[in-house]
Every structure is written in structure tokens, then in C-alpha cells.
Amino acid sequence: MSVAPAEVESxxxxxxxxxxxxxxxxxxxxxxxxxxxxxxxxxxGYGREKAEALMWDVHNKGRAVVNAGSREQMEHDxxxxxEYGLWATVQKDD
Amino acid sequence: MCEQVxxxxxxxxxxxxxxxxxxxxxxxxxxxxxxxxSDPVLARLLPDGYANPDEAGEFRxxxxxxxxxxxxxxxxxxRDQLERSPVDITDQVxxxxxFLADCRLILGTRLDVTEDxxxxxxxxxxxxxxxxxxxxxxxxxxxxxxx
Numbered sequence: 651m652s653v654a655p656a657e658v659e660s661x662x663x664x665x666x667x668x669x670x671x672x673x674x675x676x677x678x679x680x681x682x683x684x685x686x687x688x689x690x691x692x693x694x695g696y697g698r699e700k701a702e703a704l705m706w707d708v709h710n711k712g713r714a715v716v717n718a719g720s721r722e723q724m725e726h727d728x729x730x731x732x733e734y735g736l737w738a739t740v741q742k743d744d
Numbered sequence: 745m746c747e748q749v750x751x752x753x754x755x756x757x758x759x760x761x762x763x764x765x766x767x768x769x770x771x772x773x774x775x776x777x778x779x780x781x782s783d784p785v786l787a788r789l790l791p792d793g794y795a796n797p798d799e800a801g802e803f804r805x806x807x808x809x810x811x812x813x814x815x816x817x818x819x820x821x822x823r824d825q826l827e828r829s830p831v832d833i834t835d836q837v838x839x840x841x842x843f844l845a846d847c848r849l850i851l852g853t854r855l856d857v858t859e860d861x862x863x864x865x866x867x868x869x870x871x872x873x874x875x876x877x878x879x880x881x882x883x884x885x886x887x888x889x890x891x
Contacts, residue, residue, distance in 0.1 A: 678788075679859045680852035681845060682878060684885045691889075692838065728793045729807050733814050735845030737791045740803070 671724040672743045675704075675736050676713045683709060689734045690716065693727075718743060780804070785853045789815065789846060818843040837888055844881040848874060 675686075683705055690701035694717060707714035716738070717727050724740040731738035779801060781787045790811055793803035821839040825831055833840050851874040855861075865872045 679857050679861065680848050682882055682885070684882055684889075685841065685845060688841070688885045688889060725793065725803060725807070728803075729811060732791060732793070732807075732811055734842050735789075735849050737788075738793070739795060740793055741795065 670743055671719060671721045671740055672715045673717045673724040673727040673731070673738055673740055674713045675708050675716050675731055675738045677708050677711075678737055681736060686736065689731070689736060693730055693734070785850050788849050788853045815842070815846055818846070837884065841881065841884060841888075844877055844884070848877050848881065851877070 686705045686708065687698070687701045690696050690704050691698060694701075696704070704714045704716055716731075717724065719727075721740065728738040728740050779797075780792055781790060790804070790808055792800040793807070794800040818839040821836050822843045825833055825836060825840075851870055855868075855871055855874060857874070863875060863878075865875050
């Protein structure tokens, strides 16, 4: 059985083969869970389920990876999160 | 609250002026490298983007001015709309939600809110305002999410 070269397009984001950087959102005791969910849906365009799952990860685990990509992209995302009042950082994905 | 937010966010180190030709191209000065704000309220509104202080400082140098400006602009949008009657915020929902988040960050940081803080109103007017803004923000989020 031969396997055709796989070209997978992720349902939500188009991710380059090398995605060296990630954007994390950190838990904080002030922001409302509903608002955090809204931000993930509004800015990243995630569906309700994914946005809520990420929100719960932030809440329960202290932080969650909300996106991956180039350094510039992740810095752009982190800045956007700060504009919404969330706290985000960028780091190398390793 | 609007004035408090705009005053708090007034940039003590505005980006350097750029020559006319650069401004025409949409380039802006990026200012000096700066450390994390020592005021905890400001530090929460303008958080570090990297764990490493050098990277955070560089990130801050490039982004803090525009972040301050965006938050001020949100506060001004809200203030302008409140001065009109009736208040119709349909086109500016995101500005309102971001502004409410910033207000709650300011108040919450000043009140030293933690996960264990009681969410019941009491005698502290600042705490009551903090809780009231939560109610406002929650209502607005639910409305736009169609709940």
C-alpha cells in the first residue's frame, strides 16, 4: 500500500513546517473565564469548544499554548493579548 | 475610570520623533529600552512578553508605546460614547470589553485580588466597583456571544 505525500491543513490554523515559537497565555485571578473565552474566539477565530478548552487549560494548569509560529507572529499575538488585558509571553517551542 | 486609565497610561517616554519621510511611510520611533514598570498596576497593564529580562526589555521597547496608546484610545472611546445619549456601543464592543478588562486589572491589582478573594460586595467602594464591572463585562460578553 503506497501512501501519498501528506499535505495536512489544520482545520483552524495554517502552520508552517517549522514552528519554532509559541505564545502562552497565563492564568490571572482577575479576568473572567467568559471574557478569556471570548478573546480566544474573537482574536484567533477559534470555535467555542476549542476556546473554552484553552480557557480551562489556562485556569487549571496555570497557562496554555494558544498559538505557534514565527517569532514575529507570536510577538504580535502576545501584544494583542495584552491589549485585551490578558497576560501572554513568547518562548521557543522546545 | 476613563480619566484614571488615560492618566495612568500617559507615556513618560514617548517614542522619538521621526523625520517626515519616515512618518509618511508609516514608520514610528520606537523609543528607549525600558524595564518592567515598578508600579504593580502598570506592570499588570503592560506585562512582560518574555520571561528573560533582556528579551522582555527589547519586546517592551518595540511595543509598549503602541500598547499604551491602544489602551488610552479604548478609554477615550468609552468616555466619548458615555457623553452621548443614547449610548449605542454596537460598533465598539471590543473597545468596551478591553477597557473594562483594563479597569478590572487596575482595581484588582490595587485590591490585591487572588483566586481566594471573596466575590461578595461589602463596604469597600473600590471592591464593589470591581465586582460591578465584572457584572457589566459578563453581561456584555454574554450578549455578544449570543447567550
